[in-house]
Amino acid sequence: MAGQTSVKTLRKTDLIPIGEMARRTGLSVSAIRFYEERGLVEPIRTSGNQRRFLRSDIRRLSFILIAQQLGLALGEIEHQLAKLPMGRTPNARDWNAISKSIRAELDAKIAQLERTRDTLDGCIGCGCLSLKKCELYNRGDHLAAKGPGPRQVLG
Amino acid sequence: MAGQTSVKTLRKTDLIPIGEMARRTGLSVSAIRFYEERGLVEPIRTSGNQRRFLRSDIRRLSFILIAQQLGLALGEIEHQLAKLPMGRTPNARDWNAISKSIRAELDAKIAQLERTRDTLDGCIGCGCLSLKKCELYNRGDHLAAKGPGPRQVLG
DNA sequence: GCTTGACCTCAACTTAGCTTGAGGTTGCAG
DNA sequence: CTGCAACCTCAAGCTAAGTTGAGGTCAAGC
Numbered sequence: 496m497a498g499q500t501s502v503k504t505l506r507k508t509d510l511i512p513i514g515e516m517a518r519r520t521g522l523s524v525s526a527i528r529f530y531e532e533r534g535l536v537e538p539i540r541t542s543g544n545q546r547r548f549l550r551s552d553i554r555r556l557s558f559i560l561i562a563q564q565l566g567l568a569l570g571e572i573e574h575q576l577a578k579l580p581m582g583r584t585p586n587a588r589d590w591n592a593i594s595k596s597i598r599a600e601l602d603a604k605i606a607q608l609e610r611t612r613d614t615l616d617g618c619i620g621c622g623c624l625s626l627k628k629c630e631l632y633n634r635g636d637h638l639a640a641k642g643p644g645p646r647q648v649l650g
Numbered sequence: 651m652a653g654q655t656s657v658k659t660l661r662k663t664d665l666i667p668i669g670e671m672a673r674r675t676g677l678s679v680s681a682i683r684f685y686e687e688r689g690l691v692e693p694i695r696t697s698g699n700q701r702r703f704l705r706s707d708i709r710r711l712s713f714i715l716i717a718q719q720l721g722l723a724l725g726e727i728e729h730q731l732a733k734l735p736m737g738r739t740p741n742a743r744d745w746n747a748i749s750k751s752i753r754a755e756l757d758a759k760i761a762q763l764e765r766t767r768d769t770l771d772g773c774i775g776c777g778c779l780s781l782k783k784c785e786l787y788n789r790g791d792h793l794a795a796k797g798p799g800p801r802q803v804l805g
Numbered sequence: 806g807c808t809t810g811a812c813c814t815c816a817a818c819t820t821a822g823c824t825t826g827a828g829g830t831t832g833c834a835g
Numbered sequence: 836c837t838g839c840a841a842c843c844t845c846a847a848g849c850t851a852a853g854t855t856g857a858g859g860t861c862a863a864g865c
Contacts, residue, residue: 525855696831
């Protein structure tokens, strides 16, 4: 039972209005509302329909900010946040698991870029003039088959 | 005079309609039209107002595809392409110069991601629980001062 | 008890990088 | 010389990640 943020144990200092959340997280009010719409936070409402956030939401929102700086899309962030408990304040282990899986994604992105760079190095050698041989170019060829143009920003 | 793609030296096999360009580059017809609008290619027109591309435009458009896979925005690509001669078929040296400058950008992106990863490693250590100390979080703090929310995707 | 700042919703706008559709023309093959 | 695929333009739509504004409500201090 202990540790559960039940309605009974809420003190008013624990219920944070959106403006203060904005100040405390560095997000804009409109962004926070937008994140709620996306389902990334679920503030409760006062009788007058105003949002009230829990303390644990500060970390939740801060995480969004951090993850974006890491280059994650909101969709991915949503996916990560889904791993956190909604009712209870996330603990070290919760965050740790997330950090690790993000680290893995970062590693993958770096690896991808490095592969790309190495391929480009090959192209510098050939002056990018032998398109038939150029790996980068031929990657494009595959895409040609795979329908609708350049919507991708790195594989 | 030689090497100039003057109207006089054009054979009809050198004038490629947009559909064939699409097939040969892997881009969609609409994307190619869009790139023209953006000023990335300048096809000539038939008397009936249809686009006809030069052979050298194949490479030009392919380059756009490649550069996008490298993560360059169209604006940057435009900037790079501006270095190429419009009248003449670009040679090895032209492409080489571009490749090198792209390689530099790639290196910078990789370095940035690596820095980010290292910072995240620090956070894994702390479980991302000590927000006051967390570098990633505090990067966010600076942003708070700098107005409008997360529009940035990596610095 | 009223004023005022903080809050509410909803709709429209932004940038990037295109796609899709409507409605109309061109050009080549037969 | 006709048929029809390929071309044309222009306008509107899409996704991401929000911002901006209009018009209205809430709550807290005096």
